[in-house]
Amino acid sequence: MSQTLQETFSRLWTLDRDVLAIAWLSLRVSLTAVGIGLLLGVPLGALIAVARFPGRNALVGLLNTFMGLPPVIVGLILYLALSRSGPLGALGLLFTPTAMVAAQAVLATPLVAALTRQVIADADAHLGEQLRSLRLSAPRRAGVLIYDARFSLFTAALAAFGRAISEIGAVLVVGGNIDGHTRTMTTAISLETQKGDLSLALALGAVLMGLVLAVNAAAALLRGHAVKAYG
């Protein structure tokens, strides 16, 4: 164990450009997926929070359930859809980074929507009465509340990013872990573990954690700035 750890640290210094490329791909895929997740999930979650319609409770329950969607199932369903023999096969997207973005976006969107719904529901409890008295439509009220709670939504974005960058089941199935093309940090770690090169796997794990830390730090800085400038 201690020998493996020692090797891990020495391996960290010798990680090469391949690792950088893999880290960049992971970051690119997961950030894009989170971007899509925010575009879809924030409005969806906010609308569900402010609108009153039949079946709303069921929808909220469904959304919360989808937060626990197993990545490998998402990967499998997307695989069958994107396979050449599947309904979307003509697009030729299987085993591409785009397919991995799609898979992670499917994972990120319900998470963003569910967390947004909670944040906006809380904001609605404070301001909803006033907004309704202004006779604003539900989408308008949702828009105002999103703006009001915008800094609280950072957490939703970070949670979605954490889910996306750390999952392996979906990217492995739809990406295929192709060297230099669809190999991400998580699939690379898994591959090195399979090859029995545990110290390299751990070194890659350390890089991944560093990456997540860097993104979180950047988000915290950005949030701080935004609060000062616009809060």
Next chain:
Amino acid sequence: MDVLRRSFLTLSLLAALDASSPLRAEPASIVVASTTSTEQSGLFKHILPLFKQKTGIEVKVVALGTGQALDAARRGDADVVLVHDRPAEDKFVAEGFAKGRQDVMYNDFVLIGPKDDPAGIRGKGVDEAFRKIAASKAPFVSRGDRSGTHSAELRSWKEAGVDLTAVRGDWYRDVGQGMGPALNTASSLGAYILADRGTWLSFKNRGDLTILVEGGKRLFNPYGVMLVNPDKHPSVKVKEGQAFIEWLVSPEGQKAIADYKINGEPLFFPSAKKG
């Protein structure tokens, strides 16, 4: 709403980051469905750059078990398959998913186990070794994933006259994973396992395991290559796929395979029929 507009801009930029990649002029590329043994042994990392240098064609390898690799090709998700399970390959051709199969290379399987060898199989014949493992109920790790190695293991039990369904018990661990994870499991359990020599040679977490039985011809492990039949799947890149197959069986490709060694030991031996 300034902030909203700005964050929207940022988001669309993020989305564009990904969309920009297909716009770059992609070099010609093919998808090869292959086995974990060829990928994890490092063979592809050695030979693919040589092929790309010569032809400019990029080969994207998806490493699966042989059974899965053939299934992916059946669905049209690969242009070429390079696998090692002769009966399954012949079936693939018979079903019309490929028009033919060519020999590429071979290595052999080895029976691996703990150094103290509780079943006493060291240096024994292949059949006797399998019988002894079953009789002593020493832990044995099976791939259990329909891979070429898994098929070879099941054939070995049969040929040794062991009825696996009758004697199967706790000692027989079916892990359902690739060669590497199966070796990791065997290493931590101190179990016996059938492995292809290539993956074993490149495997680092050996622990107490060592080669106990080498079967030579009896554990012969041939690899074959096939172009997926474009009549079944028009998306197959025939020209590039054919170029890859021709290179693999050419003197140049065969030499590249023979040149791949770990600690001076070759992992695969070229076996293409000289045309």
